[in-house]
Amino acid sequence: NAGVTQTPKFQVLKTGQSMTLQCAQDMNHNSMYWYRQDPGMGLRLIYYSASEGTTDKGEVPNGYNVSRLNKREFSLRLESAAPSQTSVYFCASRASVTLHFGNGTRLTVT
């Protein structure tokens, strides 16, 4: 009954540090997505992956990289974190029409 699992739940980074946000889904979905949610901005798409081995940029990809390691896992990497990347990050997966979201990672960059 896991659905979409994101780790970690919370993270504090200093400017310039790097980290990888992990996402895994157990629903055998092909498509996976990374969104960020900022106050007053709604959710914005960072990257998405239509299937294993493929990734595409979304609306706000700068400063991020992604890896679709296999069908289950889709990771988001910040190579050199900046305060503007302070946000809540959501991973989602989709089979046919409905998106299934994880509970998010709250990231603060100081």
Next chain:
Amino acid sequence: KQEVTQIPAALSVPEGENLVLNCSFTDSAIYNLQWFRQDPGKGLTSLLLIQSSQREQTSGRLNASLDKSSGRSTLYIAASQPGDSATYLCAVRPGRGSTLGRLYFGRGTQLTVWP
């Protein structure tokens, strides 16, 4: 680019009221429209999905309508309860272009239902 607007941004009502949340979008060429609920510190949960060919969808006390030509959707909540308190988000999936299922979200309506 598709823009999605939700009005009001916040709403506070007493228990038992019927209420309406509004969503508008700029490009009427949509594939579907989806309403989500988000509880504090949690992800989004899908409530209702309306395909572009449909006019409305119902689930329990929730009813969502879609007027594609005017670029509007409403979420109607009947007999509201404190447990309905959450942020409600509207999202549209574009109907043209290679969007691979991505959604465009509104900023949400934060609903508080008090006893």
